[in-house]
Amino acid sequence: MVNFTQGKSRNAFSMIELIFAIVIISITVFALPLVLLQNADSQEMSLKQEGITLTSTKISQILTFTWDPLSSPLGAIMSTSNALDIAGGGTAPRVAGTDFRVGHFQNELRRRMTPATNPRFAGAIVGGGTTGSVNDFDGTAVTLGAPTARGFKRDFRLTTTVSYVAEPANYAATTIINNFGTASGTSNIKMVQISTDEQINGAWTPAIQLSSFTSNIGEAEFFKRRY
Numbered sequence: 001m002v003n004f005t006q007g008k009s010r011n012a013f014s015m016i017e018l019i020f021a022i023v024i025i026s027i028t029v030f031a032l033p034l035v036l037l038q039n040a041d042s043q044e045m046s047l048k049q050e051g052i053t054l055t056s057t058k059i060s061q062i063l064t065f066t067w068d069p070l071s072s073p074l075g076a077i078m079s080t081s082n083a084l085d086i087a088g089g090g091t092a093p094r095v096a097g098t099d100f101r102v103g104h105f106q107n108e109l110r111r112r113m114t115p116a117t118n119p120r121f122a123g124a125i126v127g128g129g130t131t132g133s134v135n136d137f138d139g140t141a142v143t144l145g146a147p148t149a150r151g152f153k154r155d156f157r158l159t160t161t162v163s164y165v166a167e168p169a170n171y172a173a174t175t176i177i178n179n180f181g182t183a184s185g186t187s188n189i190k191m192v193q194i195s196t197d198e199q200i201n202g203a204w205t206p207a208i209q210l211s212s213f214t215s216n217i218g219e220a221e222f223f224k225r226r227y
Contacts, residue, residue, distance in 0.1 A: 055208045083111065140160050143156070155198070164182070164183040
């Protein structure tokens with residue numbers, strides 16, 4: 001008798017294999033939205049980090065500029081930035097008859113104020129200049145997008161505000177409290193604040209806001225050749 005079942009190959013799934021396949025496919029389908037959501041969250045965090053990086057870089061750039069248009073002598077090239085007088089005396093006044101402020105080391109090549117014989121005063125902040133000082137950045141807005149900021153996934157708009165902030169009434173007090181509120185006039189401290197918006201679906205949406213502070217302290221002199 002010939003056995004016709006010998007040599008036949010099995011070409012179909014068994015019931016248990018089919019059930020396993022259905023279960024695995026179902027798990028994959030249900031997990032896919034979670035994977036896509038996690039990817040979207042990662043992309044959003046990456047965009048936020050891009051905004052933070054742009055904002056902090058812009059602040060760092062602005063703080064490299066002279067504190068005030070009159071901090072350096074007019075027309076001087078590579079001149080040292082001096083501390084300015086503040087209208088009304090301020091909270092850190094000049095040592096009478098000297099070129100030094102209270103707290104300055106009164107030695108050569110140290111920080112100093114403008115000459116006592118010809119003092120210069122800090123003035124109102126007026127933006128829109130030629131970026132010769134921190135003041136000139138007030139009210140400026142810069143949009144960074146393709147091709148300006150290649151590699152970034154969205155366009156960003158950075159708006160800068162520069163303002164004087166109120167100082168403590170007494171720096172000699174045991175506890176010095178400063179809430180950095182807006183000053184009514186000039187002071188020895190300026191706040192540089194940058195608000196960064198990101199463009200989403202054609203509309204600008206607030207994303208990041210960072211602030212930094214710069215003080216009227218002048219800078220140490222540097223050695224140079226003289227005639």
